Amino acid sequence: MQPTERMRPSRKERARDDAAVVGSEMTEAKRRAVTWMDVIWLMFLAGLALLPPVKEIHKQEILLAFGLMQLAEGWLVRRIPRRGPAYIVLIKIGLATLLIGHTGEISINSSYYPIYLLPVITAAEYFGPWATLAWTTLASAAYCSYLYPALNPEILEFEITPESYFELAIRVLFFFLAAMVVNRYVVESRRQTKRYQELAETLAETNRRLEQAQAEARRSERLAALGQMSAGLAHEIRNPLGVIKGSAEMLTQKLGESNPLASELAGYISSETNRLSALVTRFLDFARPLHADLTPQDITSVLDRALNDVAKACKDAAVRVERDYAPNLPPVALDESLCEQAFVNIVQNAYDAMGANGGLLRVKVGKSRVAARDGNNTGGVEVRIEDTGPGIPAELREQIFNPFVTTKKSGVGLGLSIVSKIMDGHHASIRIEAAGAPASGGAAIGASFVMFFPAASEKAAFDEPAHLVIS
Numbered sequence: 001m002q003p004t005e006r007m008r009p010s011r012k013e014r015a016r017d018d019a020a021v022v023g024s025e026m027t028e029a030k031r032r033a034v035t036w037m038d039v040i041w042l043m044f045l046a047g048l049a050l051l052p053p054v055k056e057i058h059k060q061e062i063l064l065a066f067g068l069m070q071l072a073e074g075w076l077v078r079r080i081p082r083r084g085p086a087y088i089v090l091i092k093i094g095l096a097t098l099l100i101g102h103t104g105e106i107s108i109n110s111s112y113y114p115i116y117l118l119p120v121i122t123a124a125e126y127f128g129p130w131a132t133l134a135w136t137t138l139a140s141a142a143y144c145s146y147l148y149p150a151l152n153p154e155i156l157e158f159e160i161t162p163e164s165y166f167e168l169a170i171r172v173l174f175f176f177l178a179a180m181v182v183n184r185y186v187v188e189s190r191r192q193t194k195r196y197q198e199l200a201e202t203l204a205e206t207n208r209r210l211e212q213a214q215a216e217a218r219r220s221e222r223l224a225a226l227g228q229m230s231a232g233l234a235h236e237i238r239n240p241l242g243v244i245k246g247s248a249e250m251l252t253q254k255l256g257e258s259n260p261l262a263s264e265l266a267g268y269i270s271s272e273t274n275r276l277s278a279l280v281t282r283f284l285d286f287a288r289p290l291h292a293d294l295t296p297q298d299i300t301s302v303l304d305r306a307l308n309d310v311a312k313a314c315k316d317a318a319v320r321v322e323r324d325y326a327p328n329l330p331p332v333a334l335d336e337s338l339c340e341q342a343f344v345n346i347v348q349n350a351y352d353a354m355g356a357n358g359g360l361l362r363v364k365v366g367k368s369r370v371a372a373r374d375g376n377n378t379g380g381v382e383v384r385i386e387d388t389g390p391g392i393p394a395e396l397r398e399q400i401f402n403p404f405v406t407t408k409k410s411g412v413g414l415g416l417s418i419v420s421k422i423m424d425g426h427h428a429s430i431r432i433e434a435a436g437a438p439a440s441g442g443a444a445i446g447a448s449f450v451m452f453f454p455a456a457s458e459k460a461a462f463d464e465p466a467h468l469v470i471s
């Protein structure tokens with residue numbers, strides 16, 4: 001995605017980002033114990049130790065301190081990630097200044113002055129451009145502080161010519177040049193790394209979505225095949241069922257009071273046929289393409305109707321319903337009867353799960369936003385239906401939206417597959433959350449179904465035709 005002008009960060013933000021990136025990634029790089037780069041540094045310091053003045057013990061001690069500092073740098077940055085780099089640069093400036101003081105009769109003339117490149121480059125590695133400039137200025141000031149004894153006739157008898165000033169200025173300028181070159185390179189390389197990381201994350205996300213879409217497509221294919229089969233079967237079963245039911249009813253009428261046993265048996269045939277017929281209707285509901293008429297409306301009234309339907313059907317259940325509807329909910333493009341069916345299926349499952357003991361059914365509706373596939377946010381309504389039943393075992397959670405998955409004696413296992421189909425038709429999503437309310441002091445229990453319906457005002461909802469066939 002191309003960044004828009006508005007989204008582009010300001011220069012100040014970018015410098016801060018760069019510094020943060022440099023800091024964090026350098027920290028990452030320095031995390032490894034001792035790298036081959038450290039060994040090269042140590043060899044370089046050993047080379048300096050072998051150069052005159054070899055017998056100057058302070059010089060050797062300072063070089064040793066530099067070596068130890070180099071080895072401890074990673075550890076220090078790890079221990080104090082925020083201030084660590086500043087401490088390291090400060091210590092290196094101090095050591096460089098001491099080294100200059102011990103490597104020349106006239107310190108400002110010491111050939112070891114490029115040692116200041118160590119703190120300068122370290123600063124360039126860890127900090128952003130402005131901080132690097134500040135650290136380089138400090139290092140240059142530390143170096144130039146040796147002008148004071150050189151200029152003070154009471155301390156030294158030394159005369160500084162204009163050429164020497166030029167020479168000093170050139171040296172200092174080279175400190176800045178080195179700092180800026182290294183910093184520019186480091187910042188650019190970190191920025192590239194960050195860009196690649198972002199690209200890799202985007203790719204991973206796209207990949208994940210693709211896999212999800214493939215899984216959904218596979219599930220739809222399976223559902224379509226099952227649907228066709230169920231539709232064929234159901235159709236074939238329905239006709240003989242009609243005949244059986246008609247015959248049983250005729251038998252009951254004919255036998256009347258004369259043969260109570262035969263009449264009772266005919267009654268069983270009739271009631272079982274009714275059950276089978278309801279089952280077949282459920283199969284057909286599942287298999288048949290659903291025709292959805294989407295019109296923007298208030299989702300809570302549909303939800304209320306579903307709650308009342310189930311409450312009426314399960315009068316004896318000791319279930320307390322707690323409703324929590326947020327005000328000013330946006331209208332949602334819905335097919336009333338399909339949506340009501342979906343809610344009924346979920347609420348019925350909750351009543352079934354809580355069983356004879358009853359429990360609490362919490363229904364919460366609120367505004368929500370979710371990240372859409374195109375990366376933008378979609379506004380809409382979230383419906384959360386939670387019960388205090390035994391919950392859904394983790395291993396079942398993946399499967400219960402598949403048809404014919406049931407744990408109930410008399411269940412068909414089609415309720416949630418129909419819900420899932422209706423959700424697809426509304427561009428809505430449904431997910432199960434681990435648990436509802438935690439039991440007092442114990443493990444969390446209950447099932448929680450969370451649905452998201454995009455608001456009717458969202459572009460995606462408007463793009464859909466008002467009449468939709470969900471097959």
Ligand SMILES: Nc1ncnc2c1ncn2[C@@H]1O[C@H](COP(=O)(O)OP(=O)(O)OP(=O)(O)O)[C@@H](O)[C@H]1O
Nearest residue numbers: 349350353391400406407411412413414415416447
């Ligand atoms: N609220 C819930 N608490 C616990 N388990 C649940 C809940 N909702 C669904 N389930 C589990 O998911 C399974 C599938 O539910 P689904 O509604 O698809 O089928 P069913 O209720 O078994 O049969 P039917 O087709 O009659 O609805 C259920 O058998 C049950 O094990």
Ligand SMILES: [Mg+2]
Nearest residue numbers: 345349415416
């Ligand atoms: Mg069910």
